[in-house]
Amino acid sequence: MGAVTKGPQQDRSRVTRLRLLEAAVACLAEHGWSGSTVSLVATRAGVSRGAAQHHFPTREDLFTAAVAYVAEQRSAALREALGPARGLMGPARTRLVVRELVGLYTGPLFRAALHLWVAAADEEPLRAGVTDLEARVGRETHRMAVRLLGADERRPGVRETVQGLLDMARGLGLANLLTDDTARRERVVEHWAGLLDEVLRG
Template sequence: MTESARPALPVQERSRETRRRILDAAVTCLADEGYSAATTSRIQQMAGVSRGSLLHQFPSREDLLVAAVQDLARRREGGIAEPEPGAPARDIDSSVGLMWESFQGPLFRAAMQLWVASPHSAELTAALKPRERELGRRIREVIAEVFGPAHAAHPDFDSLVAVINTSMRGVAMTYLFDPRPADDEPLLPVWRSIAHRILDASA
């Protein structure tokens, strides 16, 4: 069957494909161009869809960005390198390195744009808060699995993870205006040293 003779996709499948293209474009626009540039017109252009198709899926910019919040949360959770069942725990250095990796890439940059914008939009804030809380809970669970049960059982483990996560998030935000190789981050050995001082004491 030739390309032109292929049957058209069912309506529901076309609708899902259009929605996927729009959300992908929204995330890319947020990550690469910032919140102010993420207008419906710009996202429509990047997605390669008609104005009518975009408005059918998302009647307003707020509707689109709220959907982007939900999509980002799902994709960020899916990007967590959860260990395979039965896999051995990573060592402390590689576990801390994995935490740092989670703050790199377009999904984090897009989420950061939404965090900064949310205080100016009640609808965006209402959509963002529960998603980020659930995502944070899920990330903490995976981090505990990565470090392994012996380290996760340390009485100061949760506090350690919270402190390192908060520090990493703050440092990662500076990469938005000062791009540089993340592997060369001078605080990475400091975070590892802190983790060793606390967790090795229980070994």
């Protein structure tokens, strides 16, 4: 009988774990590290605090897992957002890649990641996980941007220009935390896309 019920039980456990991770990310994005407690996450996920602690015995366990979840979601969002660029060429492709990259850095996943960065500066249990995962996400983002832009990094200045694009996108994401920066961001994106296309095409 146990073998019959094991599958559904495991499915429910995975669903509960996923709900807790999604709730943890949402709480970080809305309330920051200091305002995100296990109780608040459990309530948002629709489970008891005991159920939350069954999956994640400590607050650090929960948010360290949330770090990995955010990294996975950001990578998946990046692949999905940049997929259409494969069918474009020239300035249209450059503009789409720049726009989508900036969009990822101004969305809720980046906001949650930023709160994790801030927390990791003061919370030793989080620091190693955040540092390692951010490095991984950064490398993947750079590789994908290079591939989709058709950038030849053997040419002088191309690698630095692509990295500058990612730094610029991250900076726009930071600016967006305090105010709605949409209008200015649109102008910056258009200008940067033109500059980047000139560098890429030589």
